[in-house]
Amino acid sequence: MAFKRQPEFKYENCVSCSICVQACPVGALDLTRPGKSGRYRNLFPELVNERCIGCGLCAKGCPMECILMVIPYEG
Amino acid sequence: MKSCTGKVLRVDLTAGTSIVEKIPDEVYEAVLSGKGLGAWYLYKNIPAGADPLGPENILGFTSGALTGTGTFMAGRWTVVCKSPLTGGWGDANCGGVFSPAIKQCGYDAIFISGISEKPVYLYCDNKGAQIRDASEYWGLDAVEAENKLIADNSGGKIPRVAVIGQAGENVSLISGICNEGGRIAARSGVGAVMGSKKLKAVVLAGSKPMPCADPEEVKALSKELGRKINKMWIPKGLGGGIGFMGIGMGKMPSLPLDGSMTSYLFREWGTPSNTPLAITSGDGPLKNWSAGPGEVGGLRMAFDYNPEKINKIEESKYHCYSCPLGCGGRLDISGVPYSEYYETHKPEYETLQAFGPLCVNRDMNSVLYLNELLNRAGMDTISAGNTVAWAIECYENGIITKEQTDGLELTWGNWDAEIALIKKMISRDGFGNDLADGVKRASEKYGGKEYAIHVGGQEPGMHDTRNDPQLGIHMVAEPAPGKHTIGMAIQYGAMSLCDICSWAPPATIHSKKNDLEATEEMALTSKANTCYSMLMDGLGCCYYAEMMGVHMYKAIEYANAAAGWEYDGDHYMKIGARIQTIRQMFNVKHGYEPSKVKLPKRMQGMPPLKNGPLKGVTLKNEEQVAMHWKAFGWDEKTGHPLPETIEALGINRLMEM
Numbered sequence: 001m002a003f004k005r006q007p008e009f010k011y012e013n014c015v016s017c018s019i020c021v022q023a024c025p026v027g028a029l030d031l032t033r034p035g036k037s038g039r040y041r042n043l044f045p046e047l048v049n050e051r052c053i054g055c056g057l058c059a060k061g062c063p064m065e066c067i068l069m070v071i072p073y074e075g
Numbered sequence: 076m077k078s079c080t081g082k083v084l085r086v087d088l089t090a091g092t093s094i095v096e097k098i099p100d101e102v103y104e105a106v107l108s109g110k111g112l113g114a115w116y117l118y119k120n121i122p123a124g125a126d127p128l129g130p131e132n133i134l135g136f137t138s139g140a141l142t143g144t145g146t147f148m149a150g151r152w153t154v155v156c157k158s159p160l161t162g163g164w165g166d167a168n169c170g171g172v173f174s175p176a177i178k179q180c181g182y183d184a185i186f187i188s189g190i191s192e193k194p195v196y197l198y199c200d201n202k203g204a205q206i207r208d209a210s211e212y213w214g215l216d217a218v219e220a221e222n223k224l225i226a227d228n229s230g231g232k233i234p235r236v237a238v239i240g241q242a243g244e245n246v247s248l249i250s251g252i253c254n255e256g257g258r259i260a261a262r263s264g265v266g267a268v269m270g271s272k273k274l275k276a277v278v279l280a281g282s283k284p285m286p287c288a289d290p291e292e293v294k295a296l297s298k299e300l301g302r303k304i305n306k307m308w309i310p311k312g313l314g315g316g317i318g319f320m321g322i323g324m325g326k327m328p329s330l331p332l333d334g335s336m337t338s339y340l341f342r343e344w345g346t347p348s349n350t351p352l353a354i355t356s357g358d359g360p361l362k363n364w365s366a367g368p369g370e371v372g373g374l375r376m377a378f379d380y381n382p383e384k385i386n387k388i389e390e391s392k393y394h395c396y397s398c399p400l401g402c403g404g405r406l407d408i409s410g411v412p413y414s415e416y417y418e419t420h421k422p423e424y425e426t427l428q429a430f431g432p433l434c435v436n437r438d439m440n441s442v443l444y445l446n447e448l449l450n451r452a453g454m455d456t457i458s459a460g461n462t463v464a465w466a467i468e469c470y471e472n473g474i475i476t477k478e479q480t481d482g483l484e485l486t487w488g489n490w491d492a493e494i495a496l497i498k499k500m501i502s503r504d505g506f507g508n509d510l511a512d513g514v515k516r517a518s519e520k521y522g523g524k525e526y527a528i529h530v531g532g533q534e535p536g537m538h539d540t541r542n543d544p545q546l547g548i549h550m551v552a553e554p555a556p557g558k559h560t561i562g563m564a565i566q567y568g569a570m571s572l573c574d575i576c577s578w579a580p581p582a583t584i585h586s587k588k589n590d591l592e593a594t595e596e597m598a599l600t601s602k603a604n605t606c607y608s609m610l611m612d613g614l615g616c617c618y619y620a621e622m623m624g625v626h627m628y629k630a631i632e633y634a635n636a637a638a639g640w641e642y643d644g645d646h647y648m649k650i651g652a653r654i655q656t657i658r659q660m661f662n663v664k665h666g667y668e669p670s671k672v673k674l675p676k677r678m679q680g681m682p683p684l685k686n687g688p689l690k691g692v693t694l695k696n697e698e699q700v701a702m703h704w705k706a707f708g709w710d711e712k713t714g715h716p717l718p719e720t721i722e723a724l725g726i727n728r729l730m731e732m
Binding site: 013015016017018019021022024025026027030031034041042043051061063064065 | 143145229231232233282297389391397398399
């Protein structure tokens with residue numbers, strides 16, 4: 001439990017294609033995070049609830065290699 | 076085919092049952108998935124003469140062969156059926172997220188026949204399918220129903236929903252099927268077929284893996300494309316100049332363009348970037364297809380529809396599944412005083428043109444509101460816009476009176492009356508009831524047939540055939556006539572098909588007058604364009620990927636990597652020809668005579684326009700269509716596929732599977 005991995009997003013290369021969102025088997029991701037900067041007002045993926053099971057299907061599916069599965073630092 | 080599940084779900088709403096059917100691999104080899112699989116299945120399983128609104132008609136929801144493989148821009152879902160609008164082949168295509176959801180339930184397609192006694196919805200997840208009561212959703216608009224269905228089926232995988240609004244429930248023959256808050260598979264009257272079956276929605280919540288032969292190779296192709304798109308940008312504020320660009324384009328010869336050009340425009344503004352260009356260049360029909368830009372204040376109107384205005388109220392971009400481009404957007408329309416809605420999807424060019432310049436309406440806010448009304452009702456904006464434009468011209472010419480319109484003053488540019496009429500059409504109220512089945516049927520009741528713009532019963536998309544004669548061929552020869560998406564000169568000029576297909580003519584710089592002639596080269600061009608579009612439909616790819624051209628969007632490489640094949644472009648183009656031929660065979664089987672489908676006189680330039688970029692243009696459409704059919708190996712007089720062509724494409728053997 002303590003070592004459950006979660007996706008960490010590298011938004012620089014993200015193209016908002018939502019392949020990761022649809023790959024998630026438990027509905028833990030959605031395109032809801034507004035872009036911090038840039039002109040294209042894209043929405044980016046983020047965890048939207050506590051359902052993530054750490055399966056890594058989002059990272060596996062991402063063509064732009066924007067997702068790393070990491071153990072969240074809770075200190 | 077290693078990128079497909081090899082299974083379809085067959086549902087019988089009369090009996091309340093469903094079964095899973097296995098599809099032979101040879102079928103995928105021959106027609107791929109998507110529209111191809113749909114054409115094969117419907118040709119075999121809908122009996123000749125079946126009532127499109129009866130239990131024998133089959134409504135199919137198909138995903139694409141590349142959907143879910145990691146391929147970019149491969150998230151289109153196609154609805155197939157026998158069309159109640161034309162009486163022949165029907166299909167409609169949509170983005171959003173529904174296509175992968177079909178595959179994640181373990182199917183390549185869902186085919187639904189029969190009629191339920193009471194409103195129902197189909198629910199599918201990893202465990203299978205259930206037909207559920209939909210009485211509490213019936214009567215809601217498409218957005219309300221979708222939101223409620225998602226809320227009522229939440230808790231795990233986000234359900235994806237295809238749903239009809241009031242127009243589909245009312246069996247309006249110009250209604251479609253929606254997903255993602257009003258994005259609509261609009262054409263061919265597919266919503267009416269769903270409504271006739273008392274099927275409110277299909278809700279999919281599966282999470283099965285989607286197959287792919289070589290996911291790493293597919294991802295590498297996507298990464299290359301994604302990087303290119305991420306680097307694209309256009310200096311801000313140029314939208315206001317697009318109208319001037321249109322004036323220039325209207326005077327220029329036909330030019331092959333770089334495939335990336337439309338991507339730049341669509342990434343910045345979406346398809347509304349085309350509106351000012353269309354108004355001034357001759358591409359967009361004006362005043363019910365009757366006028367040149369000078370007669371409607373063309374350049375001023377181009378500024379009215381400046382896409383920068385839309386960007387200013389865009390809250391966020393909207394991307395369909397697997398799309399890095401993002402031509403869609405969510406708009407804040409809280410500033411539209413008469414709108415009860417605060418948001419809408421960015422209207423497509425087609426919607427803007429149909430309710431704006433086609434009706435000589437200069438108020439873009441009214442079109443934003445109409446867009447939301449029609450998306451929620453699930454009514455086709457192209458068909459509805461053409462029908463309203465006909466009603467206005469009839470009213471202006473005294474064919475329809477104020478008494479008949481229930482008191483509406485249907486004059487050019489009266490957007491208030493446009494809105495009132497659309498509300499009547501959605502609810503089938505009074506005069507609106509007679510217009511809710513499209514312009515052909517309305518003109519049969521009221522007269523004014525010379526103003527009724529339709530091709531074989533379906534209202535045409537918002538691109539003028541006099542500006543692009545090749546489009547005129549497709550609009551007539553297409554088994555679902557009136558569609559603007561199958562091929563155009565500008566599309567062909569951007570695709571570089573000659574680099575993947577041995578018989579496709581190269582795009583050249585030439586005078587537009589050359590396009591008016593019926594030549595073998597023109598026929599091969601329109602055939603090649605059709606075959607590639609059918610290929611994209613079988614793969615589930617977006618036509619904006621097609622317009623990127625074969626060097627930027629590598630559909631053949633994608634297909635080989637995902638399916639585990641090593642075929643060349645000629646092989647894939649033959650698949651496209653096969654899909655198109657089966658669709659035409661469907662029409663012939665059902666007594667739909669291709670030779671009876673004609674372009675309206677106006678769209679042929681009979682009489683020609685007196686001013687503007689299309690001044691004096693008259694098409695030789697019938698000769699061109701005959702040559703197009705001949706190039707496909709179909710009878711040049713009847714449009715029926717010849718027996719030797721059917722045999723050469725292996726369709727006889729395919730239909731025995």
